[in-house]
Structures are given as structure tokens and as C-alpha cells.
Amino acid sequence: MKRGQKCTLTATEGVRNDTCFQGTVPDYYVDAQSVEDIQKSLRFAQQHKLPITVKNTGHDYRGGSAGVNTFAIWTHNFAPDPxxxxxxxxxxxxxxxxxxxxxxxxxxxxxxxxxxxxxxxxxxxxxxxxxxxxxxxxxxxxxxxxxxxxxxxxxxxxxxxxxxxxxxxxxxxxxxxxxxxxxxxxxxxxxxxxxxxxxxxxxxDQEFSFVFLQMPVQDVRAANEILVANAERWSDEGFGGLYGVTGIEPGSNIIFLGYNANLNLNETKATLKPLTDYLQSLPGSESMLLEFKTQPNQYAAQNDPALLALLLPEAGVSLTRSSRLVPKKNFQTADGQKAIVDALMANKFGWGAVIASPTNYTLAESDQPGGPGEASVSPAWRDSMWHLTYGTNWDPADPVATSPEALATMFQEISEAMDPMRAITPGAGAYQNEADVYEPDAIGSFWGEKNYARLLAIKKQLDPDNLMSCWNCIGWDVNDERHECYLNVRGIGPSN
Ligand SMILES: Cc1cc2nc3c(=O)[nH]c(=O)nc-3n(C[C@H](O)[C@H](O)[C@H](O)COP(=O)(O)OP(=O)(O)OC[C@H]3O[C@@H](n4cnc5c(N)ncnc54)[C@H](O)[C@@H]3O)c2cc1C
CATH class of the missing domain: 3.30.465.10 (Uridine Diphospho-n-acetylenolpyruvylglucosamine Reductase; domain 3)
Known part of the structure; x- marks a missing residue:
């Protein structure tokens, strides 16, 4: 049993002077750089019945790119120019x-x-x-x-x-x-x-209007109310990016980072006026960071310092999340908006709404349900406005924070924090790539029952021995040795 084994690897100090255990890190890796490398690796694994994991960047929040006693295929160096x-x-x-x-x-x-x-x-x-x-x-x-x-x-x-x-x-x-x-x-x-x-x-390629705003707010509920009340309009107008409030305590930061290909800069300023006017009316508004500009192309948009500052610090950090795809209909009545704000205020971690659903995109006829190009993502993506996330992190070198008991409490808290939002969005989904490790209804949330049934049949046909597997993946076995390091949280986890 490898649960509780760790390696005190910190982002700033490297490995501390301590014993490093293997934990969930696979025993063997192939540095696969061609189709042939991958074919040989998979055939070798089949021949020896080796459990397989695949790793590319290692960004998987749920640990899918590692596994106890697995044979890993590492694809990072298979990257000729696009x-x-x-x-x-x-x-x-x-x-x-x-x-x-x-x-x-x-x-x-x-x-x-x-x-x-x-x-x-x-x-x-x-x-x-x-x-x-x-x-x-x-x-x-x-x-x-x-x-x-x-x-x-x-x-x-x-x-x-x-x-x-x-x-x-x-x-x-x-x-x-x-x-x-x-x-x-x-x-x-x-x-x-x-x-x-x-x-x-x-x-x-094209120009994008861009806005970045950040300011501490004392009345967090009021800030949430403004964001929720305007959410549908901003989505309809084509914003991408994210916004949210970093906590529920007074002094938490409201953040809005948005891109828009449909609105010019003046239109962008005008549509954000309810928010900027409100913030500018507050004491302390001189501390507000507010930037409007035109990004000349995608490259500039993706490399904006505000975006990089917001996202890149997450890489290499011990972090876990929970997710909910919040349907558009929940935003369309006063009662619905109040319920969303209540749910946000019931969560102590702060929130970020990624404006990620394809609200301004028409799904091609071929990709509609039943069509030859149908995708297996949760159908909830198609009528949601927010991919809402809560997140928390810990110091991997802190012996107290990394004890199994402390980690179990933390994973349980981040999972339960989403329960009020789950309760007001029955039948909606979650984004599997940024989801709760212990998502209570993984099948319904990540794929929906219909997609899941088709996926499971495909999985059984392609990989009858289930050699390629990961946590909460199609056809997984919770008691598979590769998941030995996972905890049992909310009744989900290895039985040993
Ligand atoms: C800092 C950060 C920022 C993020 N930002 C975004 C974002 O903007 N948008 C978004 O949608 N998601 C985002 N995510 C989530 C991200 O999409 C997932 O973590 C995703 O699984 C990463 O894929 P990867 O191949 O880079 O990582 P890995 O951890 O290497 O792989 C993830 C999963 O894919 C499998 N896999 C990898 N390569 C292959 C392959 N060639 N064939 C088959 N399976 C493979 C692995 O086995 C594992 O199960 C972010 C995550 C982090 C940590």
C-alpha cells in the first residue's frame, strides 16, 4: 500500500533533504517519439499484461497521467512542428x-x-x-x-x-x-x-477587445449579484475568458478577464459599465486595476501578461478543483439568480466562472446527437453558460497538510463546496478535465448516461483487459492497484 508516500518536491526549493518515495509515479517510462515507439510499447504491454498510463504534460488534476506500478508512455517529445x-x-x-x-x-x-x-x-x-x-x-x-x-x-x-x-x-x-x-x-x-x-x-485570425479588471471588494454578495445579473448578456455578446471573486470574506478580489471578437473597444466598455460604475462608486476604488485594449491577434491575446499571470502560477502547484456547468436557464429569472448567488456565498473557496461554453457557436448538423461527428462530452456543455470552478491548494512539502487525513478533509471540502450549486442544477454536468476528484455523479456529470453507455461498449471492444485506465475513466476499476494512493472520500475510493 503506497497511500501516504510522498516526495517533498516544492516549486521553489526543489527536493528537500528528505526521503522521496515512488508513490503514484510509474516504475517504467518509454520516451515515445514516433508512432512506431507507441506501437511497440503497447504491444509489449499487451504481451506482458502491464497496466498502462499515458503522460503528456502531466497537467491532469485527477492524476490520470500517473499510476502505481504502471508502464507509462510519455509523449512529451513527440512534437514535430505543426x-x-x-x-x-x-x-x-x-x-x-x-x-x-x-x-x-x-x-x-x-x-x-x-x-x-x-x-x-x-x-x-x-x-x-x-x-x-x-x-x-x-x-x-x-x-x-x-x-x-x-x-x-x-x-x-x-x-x-x-x-x-x-x-x-x-x-x-x-x-x-x-x-x-x-x-x-x-x-x-x-x-x-x-x-x-x-x-x-x-x-x-482577428482583433479582440480585451478587458482586465481586479479590485478588492468589501461587500462580496453585492459583487456576486452584479456578475450573475449580467452573466447572460455578456455570454450572448460573445465574451470568452473568466470572472469571479476570490473568496467570501470582505477584501476578496473581484476579477474579470474577458476577450470579445464581436464587440469593439467602446462597445466592450459600454457593456461592462454596470460593473465598472459600481466598483468606481465604492470607497477604495483607486486601487482598481482596469485595462481595456485591443488585442491585434490570437497570439497577442493568448500571451497577454494578465492572462499569463492568472493561469501560469497554477502549473506545478498542488491544486485541486471542483466544477459545475451551470445552465443558462438558471440565470434567466430573479429567483434563479438569487439561488446562484446563495450557492456562491455558501462556498468558502472563492469562485471562477470560465466563460467556456460554446454559447455563440452553432453546432454543425453532422455533430448533432446521432450524427457522424457527435462528440462524447456531456450534453450539458451545449446549454450552459459557466464552467464554474472552485479550487484549493496545499504545500507538497508540508508534512501536516500532506497527511492522508488532512488531504481527505481538503478533497471532501472542495467536493462538498459544490453541493449547493449541484442542488440547483439537477441534470447539469461538470468539466471532467477540471473536476472534483471525488465527483459524486461522475457518469452523469462528465458524459451523461447515453454517451456513457456507448463509450463503455467501445472501451470493452478496444481494450477488453482494461490495460489503459485511469481514475474515473470509462471502464475503470476503483480497486485497481494503480489507484492505491487515492483516498476514500464521500464513499468513493479503494476499499482497502
Ligand atoms: C495550469 C492548468 C491550466 C489548464 N487550462 C485549461 C484550459 O485552458 N482549458 C482546458 O480545457 N483545460 C485546461 N486545463 C485542464 C487540462 O485540459 C487537463 O489537465 C488535460 O487533461 C491536460 O492534458 P495533457 O495531455 O496536457 O496532460 P496529461 O496530464 O499528460 O494527460 C491528461 C490525460 O490525458 C491522457 N493523455 C495524454 N496524452 C494522451 C494521448 N496522446 N493519447 C491518449 N491519452 C493521452 C493522460 O493519460 C491523462 O489521462 C488546465 C490544467 C492545468 C493544470
Missing amino acids: VITENFTPDGCPGPVGPVVTYHAGQIGTHLYSSLQGTGYMSVAGSCSTVGPSGGWVAGGGHGIFAPSFGLGVDNAQQMKVVLPNGTYVTANRCQNQDIFFALRGGGGGTFGVVTETTTLLHK
């Missing part, structure tokens, strides 16, 4: 879909954005540019600052190549291997095979 194709026809399809970019398993957002800079094109990928767009990002859904207008990662993917668990290399798209294409776009990473490359739509 390739643009002007008029791309997916294999087996009757005609072209338009301009696309193809990138491999180890590519990260930073390289994708810089390779598109100056081409006149932009592409959806993570707000945080260190995330792997061909790895867990697209496998879980994939949101970013432009998802409200251009769709999720799964909507933009035109073709994916994957080595299946038995070593077979296949190409999946809307015209062939549709079941696999469905599973790879929302079914979750590390489950259906190792994706080697993703081909995704390009859009004409």
Missing part, C-alpha cells in the same frame, strides 16, 4: 473541410500559437498555453478563451490518428471509424488508445 493544410479532406470523406492545422501528441499550446503567428490563422486550444491540445485537453472536451465563438476542441477536431491498445494504428474522423472519433473527443484521455496527431480547423 503543419498547416489549406484545403484539407479527411481520409475517406467526399470533400474538403477548409484550412486546418495538424499537431502531434506532445505539442503544447505555446508552440501551436507561435507557429500560427503571422499566418493569418488562429485555432482553438487551451487558455493556459502549457496544456497539451492533442492529449487530455481534446480528450476531455477542450475549452479556451475563444471556445464561446469557435466551439470546444472536440467541435473543431477534423481528424485524429491513434494507436489502439492492441497496437493497431487507425485514422478516425466523421467519415470513418466514427465510434473511435466519438470516444476520442470527450471520452477522456488515457482510455481508448494513444492519440498521435490531431487535425483541427483554422479560423481567420
